[in-house]
Amino acid sequence: MSPMPKFRATAQLLRLPNLFTAVADPLAGWFIAGQAGPLWPALGASACLYASGIVFNDCFDYAADCRDRPERPLPRGELSRSFAWTLAAVLMLGGLALAPNLKALALAGLILLYNGVRKWPWVLGLCRAFNMTLGMNVIVQWPPMVLGAYVIVLSFIARHEEAQPKLRPVVKWLLLGIIVLDAALVAATGNWQAAAIVLSLLVPAALLGRILAMT
Numbered sequence: 001m002s003p004m005p006k007f008r009a010t011a012q013l014l015r016l017p018n019l020f021t022a023v024a025d026p027l028a029g030w031f032i033a034g035q036a037g038p039l040w041p042a043l044g045a046s047a048c049l050y051a052s053g054i055v056f057n058d059c060f061d062y063a064a065d066c067r068d069r070p071e072r073p074l075p076r077g078e079l080s081r082s083f084a085w086t087l088a089a090v091l092m093l094g095g096l097a098l099a100p101n102l103k104a105l106a107l108a109g110l111i112l113l114y115n116g117v118r119k120w121p122w123v124l125g126l127c128r129a130f131n132m133t134l135g136m137n138v139i140v141q142w143p144p145m146v147l148g149a150y151v152i153v154l155s156f157i158a159r160h161e162e163a164q165p166k167l168r169p170v171v172k173w174l175l176l177g178i179i180v181l182d183a184a185l186v187a188a189t190g191n192w193q194a195a196a197i198v199l200s201l202l203v204p205a206a207l208l209g210r211i212l213a214m215t
Contacts, residue, residue, distance in 0.1 A: 006078070006079070010073075010079065010087075012073050012212055013054070013055055013072075014051050016208055017208035017209040018050070019047050020208075021176065021178040021179055021205060022047055023201065024182040025131040025132040025135070025178070026131060026135030026136075027135060027198055028135070028183070028198050029042075029133055029140075029143065031135075032136070032140050032186060032189055033137055033138050036138070037135075041098045043135075044095075044098045044099075045098040045099035045104055046095070046131055046135075048091045048094040048095030049095035049107055050131065051091045052089075052111065053111040055088035056115040058072060058074050059084050059115075096108055103133050104134060107127060107131060107134070110123055114127065124155045125149060128150075128178070129144035129148035132144045147178070147182070150181055154171070157170065171214075171215050172214045172215060175214050175215070176206055176214075183199035
């Protein structure tokens with residue numbers, strides 16, 4: 001495969017638009033918790049751990065995707081499964097190296113639990129909650145809980161995506177809605193400028209979402 005198609009297939013495997021929804025969580029958490037502690041390692045760790053979860057998902061679900069989602073890069077044979085497994089492992093290790101703390105370790109464990117054991121919606125909700133705490137030096141409990149609850153509802157809706165393809169646009173907009181929710185949680189603290197910064201991530205996510213699938 002030539003470099004450009006392989007690059008596009010890799011971007012699709014990573015669900016590139018979704019990475020903006022991932023980094024919105026710790027960015028919002030950083031603002032909510034008072035902008036203390038290093039920000040960039042938290043954002044990098046969030047992006048790497050989220051991307052690893054997405055790739056692990058396609059690795060573990062390869063047989064099901066061949067039946068239900070044949071348009072994805074692995075069933076189409078655009079990327080090898082060995083490449084995907086290696087990429088997922090490297091991304092997870094990279095995320096843990098950027099944020100060597102118990103929150104990142106717990107998030108990595110939840111990612112493996114969700115993908116490798118059983119796709120419980122509450123586990124996905126906890127993943128998002130812990131993702132937000134990556135940006136917090138002091139945990140403010142209610143925003144991660146609100147985010148986690150939102151993602152649990154999203155997960156229940158997404159479960160019916162294969163049987164009801166009409167739900168895919170709904171799931172896409174709910175995914176983008178994570179950024180809006182993050183911004184709203186920041187705005188609830190009275191920091192409107194910070195909320196606008198978080199909300200600005202919606203622009204690249206939505207634009208990339210027009211050319212790359214988010215689910």
